[in-house]
Every structure is written in C-alpha cells, then in structure tokens.
Amino acid sequence: MFAVIKTGGKQYKVAAEDTITVMTLAGEPGDKLTFDHILMVVNGDKTTIGAPTVAGATVAAEIVEQTRGPKVIAFKKRRRKNSKRKRGHRQDLTIVRITAINAA
Numbered sequence: 001m002f003a004v005i006k007t008g009g010k011q012y013k014v015a016a017e018d019t020i021t022v023m024t025l026a027g028e029p030g031d032k033l034t035f036d037h038i039l040m041v042v043n044g045d046k047t048t049i050g051a052p053t054v055a056g057a058t059v060a061a062e063i064v065e066q067t068r069g070p071k072v073i074a075f076k077k078r079r080r081k082n083s084k085r086k087r088g089h090r091q092d093l094t095i096v097r098i099t100a101i102n103a104a
Helices: none
Strands: 002-007 010-015 019-023 032-035 038-043 046-049 058-068 072-078 083-089 092-102
16 A cells, blocks of 8 residues: 655655655654645555545654755856855755555
C-alpha cells in the first residue's frame, strides 16, 4: 500500500515506514503529524485517485529531525567591472517518518 501526498508545494510517493525529507514543518522531534492532502492511494489492485484529493484519506507521520540542507553558493561576477557578489543559502528541512496510511 502506498499513497501520493502533497506538502510544501511538492508531491511525494510514500509507504508505511518510509522516511522522507520535506520543507520545514512546525514541531519538535517526536511530534505526530497528519497529512490530509492525499492525491492517490493504491492498495493492492485497488487504486483511488482524488479529484483533487481523496476524501477521508490521511497519512500519519512522526517528525524525526529538524535539519538544514547543503549550502548552495550563488556567485555573480561581472567581467571587467571589478564587481562580484557571493551569497550562500541553506534550506531548512524536516525529516519525517511515515507511520500509517489510512484510506477511507
């Protein structure tokens, strides 16, 4: 059994006991979450596709860790102008463990 969920503007294919990295969600490690934007649920031979979401379906999860992604460097240089700029950025991320998929 697996589901396709939407969080942080992105879609993720998840199954029970999967660990995924998503954009920052509020909470501390150990907190429970419930995702209710479920786009599709597949249970064996039965597939339920939402329009736009599957009514009554939820995915239960637990926050494992609040972390940050790798550093991304944005470097701009204008040739022959003696002008350059270097900026770094690290995205805040949340690591989530899927505990159960509840299909209606």
